[in-house]
Structures are given as structure tokens and as C-alpha cells.
Amino acid sequence: MPSTLDQSFVTNSVWKPDIFKGKVVFVTGGAGTICRVQAEALILLGANAAIIGRNKEKTDKAAAELSQLRPDAKVISCIVDVREVSQLVEAAAKTVRELGRIDYVIAGAAGNFLCDFNHLSSNAFKSVIAIDLLGSYNTIKATFPELRKNKGAIIFVSATLHYYGVPFQIHVGAAKAGVDALSNALAVELGPLGIRSNVIAPGPIEGTEGLERLVKDRAKTISQVPLQRLGTTRDIAEATVYLFSPAASFINGTVAVVDGASWQTGSGV
Numbered sequence: 001m002p003s004t005l006d007q008s009f010v011t012n013s014v015w016k017p018d019i020f021k022g023k024v025v026f027v028t029g030g031a032g033t034i035c036r037v038q039a040e041a042l043i044l045l046g047a048n049a050a051i052i053g054r055n056k057e058k059t060d061k062a063a064a065e066l067s068q069l070r071p072d073a074k075v076i077s078c079i080v081d082v083r084e085v086s087q088l089v090e091a092a093a094k095t096v097r098e099l100g101r102i103d104y105v106i107a108g109a110a111g112n113f114l115c116d117f118n119h120l121s122s123n124a125f126k127s128v129i130a131i132d133l134l135g136s137y138n139t140i141k142a143t144f145p146e147l148r149k150n151k152g153a154i155i156f157v158s159a160t161l162h163y164y165g166v167p168f169q170i171h172v173g174a175a176k177a178g179v180d181a182l183s184n185a186l187a188v189e190l191g192p193l194g195i196r197s198n199v200i201a202p203g204p205i206e207g208t209e210g211l212e213r214l215v216k217d218r219a220k221t222i223s224q225v226p227l228q229r230l231g232t233t234r235d236i237a238e239a240t241v242y243l244f245s246p247a248a249s250f251i252n253g254t255v256a257v258v259d260g261a262s263w264q265t266g267s268g269v
């Protein structure tokens with residue numbers, strides 16, 4: 001997958017080019033479209049990164065490509081199943097050994113498929129809860145010592161489908177509702193340590209696996225979005241940079257819904 005951001009994100013941007021210089025981001029799901037563009041933005045603006053994924057080939061490839069975004073960028077890959085906290089602890093240790101520190105954590109690893117309740121097995125439900133919700137918890141558990149030391153910040157990648165009832169998404173809706181609750185509680189509990197926790201909830205974003213699987217009629221979908229367009233990966237990147245930047249230093253325990261007000265129409269995108 002080619003990078004969706006390039007140098008124009010730095011030159012044609014409201015952000016200072018070195019805003020994240022010396023910082024390190026730890027990204028689960030970093031080989032997928034949404035979390036990858038979040039990593040791209042931070043790397044282009046000065047950060048180094050650890051890309052965490054389950055599939056070795058995809059994760060190594062993403063890390064190698066991301067390291068090309070900036071001449072002095074350091075990007076490592078860690079092969080981890082986020083359901084296993086010990087693997088995340090090892091990945092965090094490797095990140096500190098090789099990149100020196102962790103300042104920002106993006107918990108975005110997710111599993112999903114469309115399945116109606118009647119055919120959804122208990123194990124299938126458990127698998128998605130374990131990846132999306134337990135995996136998010138494990139990610140923060142493993143990186144907490146670094147977040148505390150560096151007064152870091154967290155972004156969870158959630159969704160909007162639990163704001164109302166979306167059929168065939170019972171498992172993901174339940175998991176993402178849990179992710180939002182996890183972020184809220186962490187924001188309150190870790191706030192006194194100087195750690196901020198927020199959520200990005202993407203809507204219909206062009207070029208993502210989710211959109212491809214969920215949206216069959218593109219023109220109809222666009223007509224249902226109040227802003228009359230699909231979201232772009234850049235929209236996700238901008239929200240990510242804002243939430244990690246000093247401009248958001250009093251933003252804690254919020255959900256940034258990046259969907260053009262799509263979910264509020266009840267159209268299911």
C-alpha cells in the first residue's frame with residue numbers, strides 16, 4: 001500500500017514541520033489504512049515510530065515504506081497479537097531500546113466482518129472483543145510506564161456504529177462502545193499524571209477496507225453525508241496531529257468524530 005501523505009502535508013499545512021521532532025509514536029494496526037496515515041502524519045512532522053501488527057509481511061513492509069517519508073526517520077516493526085499483553089510489553093521494550101522512548105500511543109488494531117446475530121458464534125463475538133477492546137487495554141497497559149514518564153497522550157481508534165443500532169455489527173459495536181468507555185475512564189484516572197486520552201471515530205473514509213466492505217453505492221453514500229463528500233485519510237491525519245499537538249493540551253476524554261456529521265443522519269455510514 002503506498003503512503004497516502006507526502007511532503008505536501010508538511011509544506012501545505014497549518015502545522016509546524018518539526019512539531020513532533022524527538023517524539024516517538026507506538027501504533028497498533030499501523031499497517032492498516034487509518035492507523036498508517038496517522039503514523040505517516042507524525043513521521044512527516046518529525047516523529048519516529050513503532051508499527052505494531054500481527055501479519056509480519058504487511059507490518060515489515062509498512063515500516064520500511066514509512067521510514068522513507070523523512071530522510072532521518074526511524075521506523076521499526078514489531079510483530080504482535082494485541083490479545084497477548086506479554087507480546088505488547090516486549091514490543092514496548094523493543095521500541096524503547098531502539099527508539100529511546102514512547103510519547104504517543106495509537107490503539108487502532110481491529111478485526112471486523114459483517115455477520116448477522118443468528119450466525120455470529122460466541123467465539124466470533126469473543127474474537128472481535130478480544131482484538132478491539134482487550135487489545136486496546138493491553139496496548140495502554142504495556143506502554144503505561146513510558147506514557148507516565150513522558151506525560152504522553154493516547155488516541156484510540158473507534159467508530160460511530162455504536163451510537164445507534166447497526167445490523168451485522170453487534171460484535172464491533174459492543175467492542176467500540178467499550179473502547180470509548182476505556183478512553184473516558186483513562187482520561188479521568190491518568191489525567192492527574194499528565195496523560196491525555198482521546199478517541200478518533202472515523203466515518204466513511206475513502207480508500208479504507210471498512211468503506212469497501214460496508215458501502216456498495218458510493219454516490220448514495222456521498223449524498224447522505226451532510227458535507228457531500230467522503231472523508232479522506234488526510235482528514236484522519238489532521239485530527240490526529242491536532243489531538244497530539246500542544247494545541248490540544250486541554251483536550252482530554254473526548255471523541256473526535258471525523259465523519260462530516262454522517263452518523264447524525266442515521267444513514268448507517
Ligand code: HXC
Pocket residue numbers: 110111112113114115119120121122123124125127128131209210211213214
Ligand atoms: C462469521 C466469522 C467470520 C465471518 C471469522 N469468523 N470470520 N464468523 N463471519 N466473516 C469466526 C470464526 O468462524 C471463528 O468462530 C471466530 O470468528 C474466530 O475466527 P478466527 O479466524 O479463528 O480468528 P482470528 O484468526 O483471530 O481472526 C480474527 C478475525 C479476523 C477478527 C475473525 O477477521 C481478523 O483477523 N481480521 C483482521 C483484519 C480485519 O478484520 N480488518 C478489518 C478492519 S476494518 P468459530 O465459532 O467458528 O470458532 C474495520 C472497519 C470496519 O474494522 C469494517 C466493516 C465491515
